[in-house]
Amino acid sequence: MTNPEMIILDLPDEAATLQLGEDLALALRQGDVVALHGDLGMGKSTLARALIRAIAEDDELEVPSPTFTLVQRYPLRLPVQHFDLYRLSNPEELEELGLAEALSEGVALVEWPDRAPEYFDSVTHVKLFEVGEGRRVEISAPESALSRIAHTLEVRKFLDRSGYAGAKRRFMLGDASIRAYETIRTAAGERLILMDAPARSNEPILRDGLTYSDIAKLAQSVVAFVGIAQALRDNGFCAPQILAMDLDAGLLVIEHLGDGAFLMPDGSVNPTRYQEAGRLLAAMHEREWPRSITVAEGVEYVVPIYDRAAFEIECALLLDWYIPFTEDRVATDEERQEFNQLWEPLITRLLECEQSLALRDYHSPNIIWREERDGLDRLGVIDVQDAAFGPAAFDVASLAMDARVDVSPEVERAIVDAYCAARTGAFDRAAFEEAYAITAAQRNTKILGIFVRLAKRDGKPGYLKHLPRIQDYLRRALAHPSLSDLRAFYERHGFLGEQAR
Structure with a gap:
């Protein structure tokens, strides 16, 4: 469930934790800090490992705990630095560990952030609690980051209700417009494409009540993609088949035409x-x-x-x-x-x-x-x-x-x-x-x-x-x-x- 300032999730098992790490990976942007809170054994390292592997697009990537080294660096598509501050002796050591440099290049995952709380005020906080056999997660963050996280979780819900529960999600690309794409692999091993293209909004009015995209006749929503792709297929051309859609949310699952x-x-x-x-x-x-x-x-x-x-x-x-x-x-x-x-x-x-x-x-x-x-x-x-x-x-x-x-x-x-x-x-x-x-x-x-x-x-x-x-x-x-x-x-x-x- 959500409120304007927090997202609360129940994770019944480790698989759900791994899936959350995968979903969070798709919401991160350069400069983000994810502060991971929870007692020993709550799954902080499991969540961090899943997130890093998702960005690396490698489920077998070796992701050792940085407990003794304090930081592990991963030069990935979105560079990641994984901090474990459990053994931090002085908060000022964070500067020597390269926190500022990490944020200028990519993102930082921080376990035990309470060891240096003054550094982690306006960041994304992920708190894990034990609830029965599973975990409860509370996510709070600045407005823009929380909005991205809420969106990636809505994408997951769309996949679940479209028959793709448990599908693996990987970043594919963001183009020169408002669209983003993911590669998804179903539980049966099929590769598909997720198209994430919310309707255009908040464009400045240029003249006669119209925006640039209105005047230039650019697509306003995924309805255009569905219609044109269908017309091309109906006329014998190879365009992606639409397998699932939420037109209001701007989400499509489409055929993967190959590499x-x-x-x-x-x-x-x-x-x-x-x-x-x-x-x-x-x-x-x-x-x-x-x-x-x-x-x-x-x-x-x-x-x-x-x-x-x-x-x-x-x-x-x-x-x-x-x-x-x-x-x-x-x-x-x-x-x-x-x-x-x-x-x-x-x-x-x-x-x-x-x-x-x-x-x-x-x-x-x-x-x-x-x-x-x-x-x-x-x-x-x-x-x-x-x-x-x-x-x-x-x-x-x-x-x-x-x-x-x-x-x-x-x-x-x-x-x-x-x-x-x-x-x-x-x-x-x-x-x-x-x-x-x-x-x-x-x-x-x-x-x-x-x-x-x-x-x-x-x-x-x-x-x-x-x-x-x-x-x-x-x-x-x-x-x-x-x-x-x-x-x-x-x-x-x-x-x-x-x-x-």
């Missing part, structure tokens, strides 16, 4: 795979796609239209984030006016070109290579929730100018050629090539702004390393004759960086 990386082991491009992915798009663009999809009883998902307002607000990210980052100033009204005047007729062409279902994030991180499969089933498509009806060329540009990996001009052309060769009927290649260039310019304009926003607003500086690649892609796209005026503007403002050698 086959789309890129090569060294992270480079495999031209053959990219060409196959281009041919898959050709097949998609010759299907008729529904506008409305039944997701559950009484729940319909209406696929949005990638409209002018969406294109414009995405392009504006360049001015809103990239200019302040590179030039330490805001864009002037004159610059914004010229920028908008240049994009206005180009966006009109995008609205008038061939339209289809555009996944909008069709590139290497979101494609699973299934070597043992054939045809359309060989490529698994994930992260599909932001799909919209828009230019058919958009996903081709997303693939052939993959934001996270270098695609050479030669391979880019091979992808485009493979796509065009696979199109049938009255396919107008010249019109496609123009739409491809404009969508490539629009997408990479947006990405320059998004990657800076991820670095500066969201604390993810790793995205900045991709900027030179995006500038190179922009140079390629802007070589199309229809974009000559836009290219001149970008060159004049230094948006294209230095010419790659």
Whole structure:
């Protein structure tokens, strides 16, 4: 049970303690301290060991008690330092043991924190008491940490009531949005994926009562993922099957499509795979796609239209984030006016070109290579929730100018050629090539702004390393004759960086 300041749980046996450690591991963030309280034999070390093994993703990891060494260090995905203060002679020794350093890098688990109580005021406290044959746990923590812990326990309840009681949970990834993913292994040994994507909230209003994600037509809840994945499967494409869902909580259990990386082991491009992915798009663009999809009883998902307002607000990210980052100033009204005047007729062409279902994030991180499969089933498509009806060329540009990996001009052309060769009927290649260039310019304009926003607003500086690649892609796209005026503007403002050698 819970109250606003505490979570209280009953653990009937050691298995429940191990499961709690696993659940807590998924709630921890850098800088967290977990203070473990309880008499000898209450299970503090058992809980700590389960938590560390869950972060390490290794159920056999040796986790010795730090009773005599006082601290054990684990350089894991989230670095962990395990302190046992039972033999601490002076609270000031904690500084010598590296508590501050531990929190700057990862998390700290502390047994016997009462030996230095002044260091553990506003932290997560886990208190274990004997109750019959089992244990009772009281968890108190600062508001943000307690909220994370309550959420991970709600996820466990969702798994239990969905038929996956006892499933092992492991962190998989958190993407560039509000979503997080876990790998779960059922009691029968089956691997599945948990998608944890609460509905968007607390976004600032930009105009007309709408947020950025409203205007850009980004998914507001997991309803979008369920609908688009279902539509893709119904049309013969490989998207995850939905095995369990709580739409209100934003929780899904979905099919695990495999571990086959789309890129090569060294992270480079495999031209053959990219060409196959281009041919898959050709097949998609010759299907008729529904506008409305039944997701559950009484729940319909209406696929949005990638409209002018969406294109414009995405392009504006360049001015809103990239200019302040590179030039330490805001864009002037004159610059914004010229920028908008240049994009206005180009966006009109995008609205008038061939339209289809555009996944909008069709590139290497979101494609699973299934070597043992054939045809359309060989490529698994994930992260599909932001799909919209828009230019058919958009996903081709997303693939052939993959934001996270270098695609050479030669391979880019091979992808485009493979796509065009696979199109049938009255396919107008010249019109496609123009739409491809404009969508490539629009997408990479947006990405320059998004990657800076991820670095500066969201604390993810790793995205900045991709900027030179995006500038190179922009140079390629802007070589199309229809974009000559836009290219001149970008060159004049230094948006294209230095010419790659």
